[in-house]
Amino acid sequence: LTLSLVVGTTIFATLIAALASASQYGALEIASNAVRESQQRLEQLRTNRGELNRTIRMLDLTTARLERANAELYRARRLAEEAQRFKDELAARISHELRTPLNLILGFSETIAFSPEAYGERLPASYRRDVLDIHRVGRHMLSLLEDILDLARLQAGRLGLYIEEVDLCQVIETAVEIVRPLIASKHLALGVQLADSAVIAAVDQARIRQVVLNLLSNAARFTSRGGVTVRLDASDDEAVISVQDTGPGIAPESLGRAFEEFRQVDGSPRRPHDGAGLGLAISKDLVELHGGRMWVESQVGVGSTFYFSLPLSDSARISHLTAPTSPGAGSHVPPAVLALNTQHYDLASLLRRHLRHYQVIPLTSWGRAAKHARQGDVRALIVAGPLPENATPLGMPILSCSFSQLDAPTALPDGVARLEKPLSLEAVKQTLGDVDPPARRVLIVSEYAEIGRVLTRMVSALLGPSAEIAQALDLATALERYETTRPDVIFVDLDTTQEEIGACTIDLLLEHRDAPHHGAIVAMAWGAEGGPLRGGPLTLSSDQGLSLSDYMRTIEAILDVTYPVATDAPAASAAPGRPTERPG
Structure with missing residues (x-):
């Protein structure tokens, strides 16, 4: 019994010792695994920290590059503005220097050719033909000069429009009568298809007539047989005027160049048709200033048709202010400003050229401002000149501005x-x-x-x-x-x-x-071409007043424009940080 007890006790002790040893080995293994995992995590943290440092260095480098790029863009913008001002002033000065001798050429040649009695005797027929040629070429040079000046004014956003309600049928008929002798001299048929009743539009009558004349003259010059047809189609919101010819047509690959400046479809020096390639470019810009568009359809060997559209009503001008019902791309609708012009220049045209993030709605009276203020997202009323004496409150900010012109x-x-x-x-x-x-x-x-x-x-x-x-x-x-x-x-x-x-x-x-x-x-x-526009006093008012933050942001924006940040190296990085767009 004693031996059995000893043996049992020994076996039990051995088992206890074995179990204790196994627990120690397990604890050691667990501790070893924990150490390995800690080392792995530490190594991963070191790796991640290195990647983070590299990323930070890349971000710093990218930020520096962006700052340099923004500074270069800022300097380039300032240089472009200076170049534009120089071009404006140069165009005004050159126009004076060129038009003065042209005035003499045209005046003397016309007097010699058509009133020779002022000189006491009549010219021989050969002399008179030469003088008539001088007068004709002089008129062409003057027309080309006026086209160049029109283009310069359009690009600078300072071409004034004299908006009035006119009958487009009468405008077209006047242009047709002017160009009718040219078409008859080439033995071409002239078709005129107008609406049965008056088509009233708020446009600059002279400029729209200029557009129709350009299209009719081009059609007559490029058509040798067949005819020219001008057509007017009107809907509730829009009028579409088209000029169709039976000329040679335009190749599909050349259609994109039809409205480019100083470009013609046939650009060879031996082309049979003269012209500087400015008429269509100017016409397109004039139509777009009125809120319309211009396009062309053509088939080689059949002819070409040039179209342009004009809005007919106030609702047509502001219909695009209503947000689309379906979301998605294109659902963003820019806010609008109302433009009331009481000065010589067309305020709406100037604003459309320079306020790229706003839509501009031209007005003809203060009474219409209250009506349009309730339609769409209208932010402010901008008035050229003083406010009317009996102006009623509109519930929106009002900007009163004025413009001056050196050569006005x-x-x-x-x-x-x-x-x-x-x-x-x-x-x-x-x-x-x-x-x-x-x-x-x-x-x-x-x-x-x-x-x-x-x-x-x-x-x-x-x-x-x-x-x-x-x-x-x-x-x-x-x-x-x-x-x-x-x-x-x-x-x-x-x-x-x-x-x-x-x-x-x-x-x-x-x-x-x-x-x-x-x-x-x-x-x-000379006419009212003038030189570059300069801004005058600017007054901001509101029926409800402005909050202090909005008031200070307005002051800051004016200071940013009036006193721009210097473009030298130390301050270059500050230029891009200036606010470039203010919410209305």
Whole structure:
């Protein structure tokens, strides 16, 4: 029994020892595994930290590159703005330098060809043909110059539109009558398909007529047989005008170049049709300024049809303010601003060119502002000029702005007539015909002797050899000859480099002329092209007022534009951080 007990005890102890040893080995294995996992995690953390450091360095490098790129873009934008201003001023100066000699060429050639009696004898037929060619080429050069100036003004966003409600049928009929002789001279058929009733649209009548004339003239020039057809189709919101010809047509690969500047479908120097390739580009821009679009359809050997559309109603202009019912791409609708113009320039056209994140709705009266303020997402009313005296509250911010122009046409006093250049016999004849009693004594005031000479020839041809014509090159001579000759009409040239000539002469003549002798004053000047626009005083008001944060953000935005961040190296990175777009 004792032996059995000893053996049992030994076996039990052995089992206990074995179990204890197994537990120690298990604990050691668990601890060893934990150590290995910790080492692995530590290594993974070291790896992740290295990758994070590399990522941070890459982000720093990318940020630095973006800052440099933004600084370069900022400097490039400033340079582009300076270049645009230089181009505007250069266009204005060159236009003056070119149009002055063209005025002389056209004036003398027209007088020589159509009023040779002003020179005392008639020209031989061969001379007259040459002079007529000079006059024709001069008119073409003037037309080309006007196209270039129109293009420059369109690109700069400062082409003024004179919006009024007109009948598009009458606009088309006027253009057709102008181009009818050209089409008849080529023995082409002319078709006119207009609506039975008036189609009223708020447009610039002269500019839309210019577009129709461009299309009709192009169709006539490129068509040698068949005919030209102009058509007007109107719906409730839109009018579509088309000009179809039976010319050679345009190849599909050339359709994309049809509206490019200085490009023609046939660009070879031996092409049979002249032109600078500006008419369609200008026409397209003019149509888009009115809120329309222009496109072309053509088939080689069959002919081409050019279309352009114009909105007909206020609802058509703001229908695109209503958000689409289905979500998805294209569902974003830009906010809108209302534009009320009381100045010479077309405010809506200027805003459309420069407010790229807003839609612009032109207005003709303050009363319509309240109506449109309740339609769509309209943020503000922008007024060119002073606010109306009896303006009713609109419940939205109102911006009152003004524009000035270095070469803007001078505002003439009451009773002073305007004679636009280039001078023509017909225009001078009409001006003299408006003088009562009929003019016999004429005074011409211009610092350019050549202008005086060409006008002297025209007046002599119109009034006959008995007319008394005096000329003055400066203010003192003008006042002296005004007192001695007592002219019935005084022509004053406003295009001058002398401060005391031009508008100042008119003011002094108005002071010197007495009641018994009331000579008519005629100011001679080019049309209202002018130079680059400059902004004037800007006033912001609101019926409810602005919150302090909005008020300060407005001040900050104005300061950002007025005092831009310097573009030198230390401050270059600050330029991109400036706010570039403000929520309305």
